[in-house]
Amino acid sequence: MELNQNIHVAVDAIVFGYTAGKLHVLLIKQKYGLLKNKWALVGGFVKDDESLVDAVHRELYEEAGIRVNYLEQLYTFGDALDRDPRGRVISVAYFALVNSTTLELKADTDAEDAAWFPIDAVPDELAFDHAHILRTAHQRLQSKLTYQPVGFDLLPERFLFSELEHLYTTILGKEIDRRNFRKKMLSFGIVEETNEFGDKKSGRPAKLFTFNKLKYNELVENGFLFEINFA
Amino acid sequence: MELNQNIHVAVDAIVFGYTAGKLHVLLIKQKYGLLKNKWALVGGFVKDDESLVDAVHRELYEEAGIRVNYLEQLYTFGDALDRDPRGRVISVAYFALVNSTTLELKADTDAEDAAWFPIDAVPDELAFDHAHILRTAHQRLQSKLTYQPVGFDLLPERFLFSELEHLYTTILGKEIDRRNFRKKMLSFGIVEETNEFGDKKSGRPAKLFTFNKLKYNELVENGFLFEINFA
């Protein structure tokens, strides 16, 4: 095309994981460039013959060696002309969730290091406008939690009800009535009791539950809306 | 930057207006190129030194001579590599609303013609993947209507309650209980009665109402959530 445009297109992924009862985010320490040694979101330039999602998956794999559980486009950051010191770059940001069982990471070419940070302990200064992007993603997660069953994508396939409860209270930063929460969540019919028990240090043994995604999709077809709120 | 990337960045705007009791969308007849004479959304390439929103406003002004009332980023379309026959182009799509009082249009350089189409009578074949983008935007409008007071951006500053009612039923394609709708809408305290009357052909004269945006913003600060649903 003869058009003389000099704008570059990147993708960035905000990957959330829930481990040790805390929300974590995946960051990469920059290996080269002006921002060397700063922490940044996983991301990079899109190839000419590659779709945006493919680019995200590629970067996630190359830079951190992970496959995500949930991925959706978040927002395209392209209003600040100087958001990248190397030139005009717009970033299509994606929001991703991984379930905490395998948080294995392998550092690779583009990254000196990849690590999970608790959301309340990310480095003060992130590269580019990534602090801003992260804030946006965190808000999206919070609101999404109430009207889409994304919490399950952060938990292992089998989980304790108390873990689910705790995930909600931690991420939303709100207290919750255990009885009402359980009643409401079970009333949807998308969370099922297994007959296994989780292993815990103390207290009464607790059953493991699973999320029935097929059932959920089926209900959605018929106009079901997931919604979980509490004062 | 030495990076050799050959991806172009465009913006497109889906502009909705509500006139004559119907939802309309703004389209432009292509003047040049392979898609000459096809109808398309307002849009074009982003300049190197221009933010994305600025690009949208510029295109809206250049191609249709309008200023919009509400604008938000919708989605970035960049997965189909062949969505634009001219090369690899990703489009950051914006969702816009204009209030129906002034739907003046002036055609200009990039467009042979600009016109409003009723949403249920858009041309069968739109340029690029614009039919798809339009569908996405239409869904966004429908869902947004229920949890954000965007309906007011489609109406004149002073409007009849029946117009508001009608806007909801038309756009959502649902029936509605007039009494319950009015009660709920008024209960928020963001719609105010003026002491003027609208002019109508027949029936009892009806008061004009206004949307108090300041009040709404104030309420939102304090955690208010607009929500309007009906079976």
Added chain:
DNA sequence: ACAAAAGTGTTAATCTTACACCCATGT
């Protein structure tokens, strides 16, 4: 026996739904 977390019901208050008649104007 005690510490720790799991599991479980009821009631009051609020919100939602369904429903129909009178009112003010123009013709």
Added chain:
DNA sequence: ACATGGGTGTAAGATTAACACTTTTGT
């Protein structure tokens, strides 16, 4: 007087919110 759309209240049903004690296990 009649046609047209505007304006209004109430009661039943559904949902949400508030609240505390018993159970099962490990130590």
